[in-house]
Amino acid sequence: MCLLALLAREPVHGYELVRRMEAAGFGAISYGTIYPLLTRMRRLGLVADEQQVSPTGPPRKVYALTGPGRIQLDAWQKQWTRFVETVDGILTPSDHDLTRS
Amino acid sequence: MDPIDTVLAEADRAWRAYGVGPADRAAFAADLRLDLEAAAADGRDPMLLLGDDIPGFARRLADEAGVQRVRGSYRRLLGTALTGALLGGLLGYGVLVALYPLFVRLVDLPRSVQIPIQLAVAVYYGVPAAVVVVGAVVAVRLRLSDLPLIRKTAWMMSLLVPTAGILVTPVTMAFARTTGYSTNVEVVVAEVAIVLATLAGATVLARRLSLRDHQGPSDTAATDATKIKPA
Numbered sequence: 001m002c003l004l005a006l007l008a009r010e011p012v013h014g015y016e017l018v019r020r021m022e023a024a025g026f027g028a029i030s031y032g033t034i035y036p037l038l039t040r041m042r043r044l045g046l047v048a049d050e051q052q053v054s055p056t057g058p059p060r061k062v063y064a065l066t067g068p069g070r071i072q073l074d075a076w077q078k079q080w081t082r083f084v085e086t087v088d089g090i091l092t093p094s095d096h097d098l099t100r101s
Numbered sequence: 102m103d104p105i106d107t108v109l110a111e112a113d114r115a116w117r118a119y120g121v122g123p124a125d126r127a128a129f130a131a132d133l134r135l136d137l138e139a140a141a142a143d144g145r146d147p148m149l150l151l152g153d154d155i156p157g158f159a160r161r162l163a164d165e166a167g168v169q170r171v172r173g174s175y176r177r178l179l180g181t182a183l184t185g186a187l188l189g190g191l192l193g194y195g196v197l198v199a200l201y202p203l204f205v206r207l208v209d210l211p212r213s214v215q216i217p218i219q220l221a222v223a224v225y226y227g228v229p230a231a232v233v234v235v236g237a238v239v240a241v242r243l244r245l246s247d248l249p250l251i252r253k254t255a256w257m258m259s260l261l262v263p264t265a266g267i268l269v270t271p272v273t274m275a276f277a278r279t280t281g282y283s284t285n286v287e288v289v290v291a292e293v294a295i296v297l298a299t300l301a302g303a304t305v306l307a308r309r310l311s312l313r314d315h316q317g318p319s320d321t322a323a324t325d326a327t328k329i330k331p332a
Contacts, residue, residue, distance in 0.1 A: 015140050015150060032151040032158040035136070040165035051135070057142030061135055 001080065002026070003037060004065060004073040007047060011064035014038060038063055046072055105137045108147050108155060115156035120170035121163050123313070129162060171249050171312055175305055178254070181244045182237040182304050189236015193229055234262050237304070250311050257307035265303035269296055 006012070006020050017038070018031050041047045046069035051059040065073065102110075109130050116126045137147040151158050163170070210216075242255040273295050280288045 013139065014136050015143075015145065030150075030152040031140075032154070032161075035133075035151075036158070036161040036165040039162055040167075043165070043167050054139070054142070058138040059135065060139045061132070 001073065001076040003034070003041065004046060004069055004076070007063055007065045008070065008073055011062045013052075013060045013062050017063065041069070045069070104147050105134060105141060108137065108151060109134060111155040112159040112162075115159035116163060118156075119160050119163055120172035121168055122171065125163070125166070125168045129159075129166070133162075173305075173308055173312060174245070174248055175308060177245060177248075178241060178308055179301055179304060181240050182258070182301075185240020185244070186233045186237040186300075188240065190229065190233045192236065193232030197229075230266055231263070234259070234266070237262065253311040254308045257311050258304055261303040261307045261310075262300055265299045266296075269299040272299075 002021065002024070003017065006017060006024070012020065014035055015031050018029055018034050021029050021034070038047065038049075042049060042063075045066060047063045048066050049061045049063050052062045054060050112133065113126055113130060116129065121129070137150065140150050141147060238255050238259050241258060242251065245251045245254075248254075273292050276295065277283075277288070277292060
């Protein structure tokens with residue numbers, strides 16, 4: 001989901017995605033972890049890749065979110081929000097609980 | 102060796118061992134090379150980029166790409182073929198011992214009939230060899246029926262193993278001749294090893310050829326993105 005969210009902002013190439021995941025706070029992530037996930041998402045039609053000519057080196061494969069990928073990301077975001085609200089509801093003590101204790 | 106080539110060679114070995122077909126391996130390698138070259142142009146070390154476990158990465162990539170894997174199972178194949186050949190040989194020997202007196206009684210050739218020596222040798226050695234080959238092929242076909250494409254492998258074996266046997270016979274005879282037809286243990290072991298290695302090679306080749314035609318690129322493009330879990 002996070003990979004899709006990062007790709008939703010702008011198309012990037014694989015190891016730039018790794019760098020952004022690290023910058024987002026996921027710690028050190030190997031490209032060897034991200035690359036198979038991108039492959040799976042490409043197989044599922046959530047992302048598409050295209051080669052972009054680079055002025056400084058070889059062509060780069062840039063990944064972008066597809067239409068189905070955007071729909072899936074939206075569904076996962078809603079699912080995640082509901083999940084977080086549910087967990088927060090359990091973890092955060094209500095006023096009623098505070099007065100009883 | 103170029104670090105990218107080193108990485109790709111290690112990944113290719115892992116894909117091969119994992120049963121990934123040549124077309125998929127080539128597609129993976131081309132894709133990966135593009136990324137690694139781009140990373141290298143930005144000053145990133147390909148070895149560090151993928152982590153220490155290249156074989157693990159390669160297997161994960163194959164799984165995530167949804168490739169159809171077909172494993173060679175060469176060790177099982179060779180073990181089964183050898184067992185079948187030995188059993189076939191024993192069975193053939195038993196049948197021959199049992200039926201030989203019957204043959205002699207039924208086919209009583211008059212002494213005036215001259216059998217060419219080549220024909221006699223071909224029958225004398227060819228029949229047991231054929232029984233051994235049939236034993237190996239039947240064993241592979243029946244005992245390894247759980248392996249994909251085993252019927253085609255058995256069929257290829259029935260062509261290649263006899264051919265290999267015919268080809269290796271003069272080679273082994275030439276070797277024996279150079280040793281003065283010695284019956285020393287080392288020489289006999291070497292002769293047996295030459296024959297067995299050739300037949301094993303033919304068996305492995307039969308398996309490889311039977312898999313090759315069926316290992317085109319997997320259809321890894323799926324569009325059903327509605328029943329998946331977050332990555």
